[in-house]
Amino acid sequence: MLKLIISHETRQIMRTGALWSILILLIGAIIFASWSGGRSIERQVEGAEAAVTFENGLRDHMRKDTEKYAAQVEAEGGEYKFATVRHAPGSGPPQGTNAGAVGAETSKYVTLPPTGLAALSVGQSDIQLNYLPISLATTLDVTKNLELENPVNLATGSFDIAFVVIFLLPIFILAMSYDLLSSEKERGTLAMILAHPISVRELMASKIISRAAVMLAVVLGFGLIALITVGTGLGTADTWMRFALWILATLLYLAFWFALAVLVNVYGKNSASNGTVLAGIWLILVVITPQLVSMLATTIYPTPSRMELTIAAREAQTEAEKNFMSKLDEYYYDHLEFVPEGDEKAMDFLTLAQANNNSIEKAVRPLYDNFQNQLNKQEALVQRFQYLSPAIMMQLALNEVSGTSADRYEYFLSQVYVFHEEWKEYFSTKFLQRYPLKPADYGSFPEFHYQEQPFGLVIARLVPSLLGMLILFLGVMLVPFLALRNYQVASR
């Protein structure tokens, strides 16, 4: 009997014009979202490549100079020497022999590669810069750059698959199931159907299953197509494991909204009032609650102002500079090219720059740690309050699955800081030893390889969101499930 009703319902909804327009809209939205999500990630990758190429080019130029110089030394005899001053003009050893100059004037860009699913949920990746310049400068300089994007677009947010799933899918689900029972009642067919040997529970189940099946077929089918067209790393297990989690999260989220539609149908009055209630609930869960939680988080744990931080950091910097500059003069420290030739202080200025950066870093570190601390508290609060809205849970889950979450970026940053130390160590040691860089040394500069988060960590971070959605779904489902046992057509 259930089977019969399901096939009847499926056939019926497949012949409704409204359903087709909903499905076509949905498919259109998914295609548009994959296209724009794909473009967004592509742009990040292109930006990273251009930056890497440019800086490598600068270093390559320096390497070629040293090659020429080495050949010259070989031909004319003499010692392979160290360039003393930055921007040294004309003859003599080129800048490329000076590790201090190479380390300070060129940057090594380190990149956070997108996961295979990044295009499906752009998440925070449009405001985080996924490629950072590493040089002898301070840690603060590593993170000061921002990805370029029109702030209007950032404020509006991406039209990615995550948006389609979180915002649009519920609307479509509610549009196709707000009048499951009420329309039958209004047409007077409900009593007739129930005269057959079928319970309301079965009828409801079959209606929902048929709709959910159609919806799922579309979402999963086009989700897969999206992954194949704009996803990357399709050959890796990581991508497919992430996609499996993406499907799981989407299933739970959809299940919740179908359950909600059932709940409202059981307790609702007529179709129009069901529609109002569902639209209202959608607005509260998807729009208002996340905004309220966000407001709460920033009010309870306000992030210290960046302005105040800037002032404080500057204070520390001035103090540090004054201490160092009392012996040596800051003017030439800014412009080594003006140090008169043969002036013995020249090398000291580069040393000074190193020492100066170190002391600024030390002074400013506590301020930034305090900053990060407050942010972590905010994040923890959001994690706790996410259960108030399936939309928050879903957004956090999808960012996590797609590797566009704040925590993956933090994971990347922690590796970047370590690499920054390594890079500084390499160049400053060679510089302080006055070791002349040889062409061969250019091949042995430190390299950065991002170590991906262990998959267990991703899952561990996903569990609260997924579990939350599951419990929410079961809770919402349970009520009508019990209520439908004694559903009286006539009394309603």
Add this chain to the structure above:
Amino acid sequence: MIISIARKEFAEIVRDGRFKWTATIMVLLLLTAMMAGYQKYTTAVRIQHAAQTGTNQQWLDQGDKNPHSAAHYGNYAFKPAGPLSYFDNGISNYTGTAVFMEAHKQNFAIGRPASDQSAIARFGDLSGANILQLLLPLLIIFLGFTSFSGERESGTLRQVLSMGVTNRQLLWGKALGVGSAVLIVVLPCILVGALALSMAQSVDHAEGMATRLATLSIAYLMYAGIFLFLTLAVSALTRHARTTLMVLVGFWAFTGFLMPKAASEISKFTEPTPAFGKWMADMRAHQLRGFDGVPPFAKFARYTKELFKEYGVTSVGELPMYFVAVRLQKLEEYDYPVFDQHYGMIREAYTSQRKVQDQLGILAPTLPLRSISMAISGTDLIQHVKFMTDAETYRRNMVVKMNDYLSKASVHLNTTYSSSNYMRADEEVFAIVPPFEFEPPNLNTMLAEHRSNFILLFLWLAAAIGLAIFAANRISLERN
């Protein structure tokens, strides 16, 4: 007749439990949003004032040093909050708040608040503007969707028509009824807003607060009008109340949620924003090879020859100005056109994107309203671009002043210069650079910039009224 229809409609709505619920929720949300916004706004104003004063003082207190080193030390420009940012925070969360102004380099604004917030900040701010842009239309739809189709379903429409009421009377009566029901929800909020505004005026003396409030009210009233008449039109055109609701909620989701994002993606496609890495590489390469293909150092060598000729001298020592300072300033100036071109490119991209999005307002009334609201609140792109331009103008002036001073004060060092022989300047010299002050764009210019958006809103309103009249005229006794 119109009045009695309106009275009936109004009474019916106001007595409905749904009205009480939605109205209460909406008023509570608006008040919460305004209060939280106001609290954030006053904090922001205080911090910005303190920070700007602080950094100006730091500039003076930086310790005796060479004027050019002082220019390296530089200064910060801190962005003030828009005068109505507690109502509409606009793009403020996504623009940097501090620009470092230093010798040799034009910088972007750093410290984007959104980067320091959790991922859920991306769901948007709970601001007065957001509530009026998204919740108010839904409230209107909820209150008005049954006005024709509901009566049609319950059979009362036939009765009313048989009493000799004209279709126009029916339409205007219902518009008046639903409209006043909406107003009794919104009016208290507007009053609270005006109250907050008068409080804000004591915090920040922004120009034309009355004009701002008036224009904002007109824009939002037009927006509400669009939804009111669309609701009536759809209600008159559809047979069942549930269809009315679905069509209207669908349109609401389309204009409020789908279109802004779609418009943003479309504008990014037609006017792409360069990626940071690509842009930076291009600009630095351009700097190295020189704006016109002549590398800066070669260009300066040529300039030196001209300079010698001009003063009829043969060596640096005979020049009447400090040669090193001239060189610093020249190299600075060679970068101006490069900065102008590359930073300009981004500015242009953003501006064209904004225009594309505004044009797409022909499909969704939320788009023009959003633009107008941000502009009047002083939290939009025009405001930000002006801030960035002001900061760059200030930077160039600061560097010129310091280099010029050095050029005049150190002439005697031309012949005898070594790393322990250079001039030091003190606070008095640094004080020749006036403190940074941001001059917000003129309100009238802003309004002129958004003329097309006002026109779009007006067209939407006219179309909605037209559709409502057309739909009302179609109603006839025979067909019901």
